[in-house]
Amino acid sequence: MADPKRTADERFARFKDHLRAQRLKSTAQRDTIVKAFIESQRHISVEELYTEVRRRNPRIGYATVYRTMKLLTECGVAAERHFRDGEARYESAEKQHHDHLICEGCGKIVEFEEPRIEQLQEDIAKRLGFQFTGHKMELYGLCRDCRRSRHHVAG
Amino acid sequence: MADPKRTADERFARFKDHLRAQRLKSTAQRDTIVKAFIESQRHISVEELYTEVRRRNPRIGYATVYRTMKLLTECGVAAERHFRDGEARYESAEKQHHDHLICEGCGKIVEFEEPRIEQLQEDIAKRLGFQFTGHKMELYGLCRDCRRSRHHVAG
């Protein structure tokens, strides 16, 4: 596994490169938000990120967080996901393709890959006359912990 | 294939039964909305349905359409879907389970089933310690027609 510090630096640098390439400006607010995102846990929501950003600099506004996440998505550092709860969540776009298994009890998100599913999806698209471009796939279930507490409630 | 008229009547009757069972009231507005939905094409949005409903009775409000679609979903006549475009779409819940392949060019929606994918999904959930409860899966692609027009634009 790669040195996480180095990876973080690389991602930050990629963001800075994007700004330069697009003739956008480097600002303290953007730096703060991007660093907070890069150091964050996976699948963070804007609200969660905003809370952390505010901790670092309380004068940064909600809109700037939204605007900066859009930039991060454009330059391929972040990827936007929409699960069932209605608010966007962002994850690192570094990782190879994967999908998500989400616990309906506690919201825990587990990542997985399954090339056999991807293959079947391509086959289906082709069979129906489509050029396959992508998919959205989430599995839902109950994790072990939540099954245990359900049992308590139920009997 | 079943007689579509009979199926429509059955679905309307199921809605009426639901009202009775829940001690809710039959109203002209609800009847109009439900009939419009039942006669509609697959995957209709609330806005599209509202347009048709207004044609039949211009005094019916948006909120009533929303409220009635919720009832239809509760009694299993309609099923709510959320694709990429942000607004809910409703389809007949009569059909057996299926997923959707959506054209990114024209928005065309094709339904399909693939038991092998469902099986793999269950396997994944079990492997990761989850009790599988369901999935959300959409495939995206370009249909034949849209590929053709792309070619025109591109070359």
Added chain:
DNA sequence: ACATAACTGAAATTGATTTTCAGAATCGAC
């Protein structure tokens, strides 16, 4: 017919996200 619980439309509200706008900061030219 009456009571009453449910329903309706319009308007207000919500929650996530985006836009507007006036002041502030960046960065490239001098």
Added chain:
DNA sequence: GTCGATTCTGAAAATCAATTTCAGTTATGT
């Protein structure tokens, strides 16, 4: 370094889909 055009920023307003409120209306059981 400082000027100036351009871009940014935060706060507040706006948007968009969906829900709720509310005061007046209607359906249903007796």
